[in-house]
Amino acid sequence: MSAPLLELRHVARSFGGVHAIRDVSLTLKRGEVIGVIGPNGAGKTTLVNVITGVHPPSSGEILHEGAPIHGLKPYQVAARGIARTFQVVQPFPAMTVIENAMAGALFGSGIRSMPQAREAAMEHLRFCGLHALAERPASQLTLAQRKRLELAKSLAMSPRLLMLDEVNAGLNTAEVDQALELIRAIAARGITVLIIEHLLKVVMTLCSRVVVLHHGELIADDPPGEVVRDERVIKAYLGDKFAQRLREAHG
Numbered sequence: 001m002s003a004p005l006l007e008l009r010h011v012a013r014s015f016g017g018v019h020a021i022r023d024v025s026l027t028l029k030r031g032e033v034i035g036v037i038g039p040n041g042a043g044k045t046t047l048v049n050v051i052t053g054v055h056p057p058s059s060g061e062i063l064h065e066g067a068p069i070h071g072l073k074p075y076q077v078a079a080r081g082i083a084r085t086f087q088v089v090q091p092f093p094a095m096t097v098i099e100n101a102m103a104g105a106l107f108g109s110g111i112r113s114m115p116q117a118r119e120a121a122m123e124h125l126r127f128c129g130l131h132a133l134a135e136r137p138a139s140q141l142t143l144a145q146r147k148r149l150e151l152a153k154s155l156a157m158s159p160r161l162l163m164l165d166e167v168n169a170g171l172n173t174a175e176v177d178q179a180l181e182l183i184r185a186i187a188a189r190g191i192t193v194l195i196i197e198h199l200l201k202v203v204m205t206l207c208s209r210v211v212v213l214h215h216g217e218l219i220a221d222d223p224p225g226e227v228v229r230d231e232r233v234i235k236a237y238l239g240d241k242f243a244q245r246l247r248e249a250h251g
């Protein structure tokens with residue numbers, strides 16, 4: 001049997017006396033869409049940061065297709081096809097939309113020529129519905145468009161695992177629905193998606209599995225229908241009334 005796409009074994013990361021994540025063990029399989037939820041400060045972004053080499057784990061192991069990656073630098077992790085978006089989207093404002101997407105193509109995908117990078121960038125802008133804005137300065141984009149550009153830039157890196165950190169935060173209902181469609185289309189390409197999300201609607205409709213963090217600990221790793229019935233999750237995060245509404249809305 002081949003090794004899982006990604007495996008975390010007893011991973012912990014502390015900052016001074018703060019245990020941002022503790023003893024997290026988790027396996028991601030190819031083609032899954034996994035949600036990560038939990039209260040503010042639960043360790044969700046730290047989880048992505050340790051996987052991507054931004055903050056190496058204090059202890060534990062991270063294996064990508066069976067090979068350890070926990071000592072690698074972020075660019076080395078990216079080169080293995082592991083990409084992420086940031087909670088606060090920061091396109092290079094002085095560059096055009098297509099130049100931003102080209103940066104992704106040149107950085108992560110192995111493409112080295114500018115015409116090829118441009119072609120790849122345009123394809124990803126089209127996929128994300130931004131091709132008509134290709135020559136605009138990135139600074140002119142709306143928040144929803146900036147988030148799409150962040151996706152296009154990450155996709156241009158040809159990832160096999162894409163981690164989305166609150167990609168829907170600040171969007172209105174219509175924009176969230178459009179983003180949902182886009183994330184579905186990304187997953188349909190066979191890219192494994194790990195999505196940190198506060199909007200439970202997104203998690204309930206998109207994810208086959210939901211990981212719940214609380215005070216840095218993984219307290220659940222189950223299908224969404226089970227997570228909303230899990231007493232620990234209800235107590236730590238959802239609350240009784242909200243959990244009840246979710247169960248009613250999603251059977």
Ligand SMILES: Nc1ncnc2c1ncn2[C@@H]1O[C@H](COP(=O)(O)OP(=O)(O)OP(=O)(O)O)[C@@H](O)[C@H]1O
Nearest residue numbers: 015018019020038039040041042043044045046047
């Ligand atoms: N670079 C850092 N230096 C110091 N403390 C940090 C750092 N990064 C995270 N922390 C701390 O680790 C804990 C987990 O933070 P993290 O950002 O991972 O949580 P989160 O679940 O993503 O929260 P949110 O939903 O608010 O984004 C918090 O107490 C945070 O203050």
